[in-house]
Structures are given as structure tokens and as C-alpha cells.
Amino acid sequence: MGKGDKKTKRGKINRxxxxxRRPRIKKKPSVEKKISVTGKAMPK
Incomplete structure (x- = not known):
């Protein structure tokens, strides 16, 4: 179990x-997309 092993995290990093064992980190949606930049606040 080490760098040469295909099934371990260390082996995945090495290859x-x-x-x-080592999934890709998905990008989180940016704050700009959540809040509309052009839209103005609604008056109460």
C-alpha cells in the first residue's frame, strides 16, 4: 500500500x-451568480 498502488489515495496522487478514493473537487457557484448585480432592492 503506497505510491504504486492504484487503489489508494497516495497512489492516485502519484499517478x-x-x-x-480521490474525487475531483467541484467548483462552488460564485456569489455574483446567486445575487443579481443589476437588480435593485425592492422598496418597502
């Missing part, structure tokens, strides 16, 4: 691949 530069992804899998169930």
Missing part, C-alpha cells in the same frame, strides 16, 4: 488520476 495524477481521480477516482472514488
Amino acid at each position: 495524477g488520476t481521480f477516482g472514488s
Whole structure:
């Protein structure tokens, strides 16, 4: 179990691949997309 092992996290890092042991980190949606920049606040 080490750098040469395909199934371990260390082995995935060494090979530069992804899998169930080392999933890709998904980008979170930016704040600008959540809040409309052009829309003005509604008056009460």
C-alpha cells in the first residue's frame, strides 16, 4: 500500500488520476451568480 498502488489515495496522487478514493473537487457557484448585480432592492 503506497505510491504504486492504484487503489489508494497516495497512489492516485502519484499517478495524477481521480477516482472514488480521490474525487475531483467541484467548483462552488460564485456569489455574483446567486445575487443579481443589476437588480435593485425592492422598496418597502
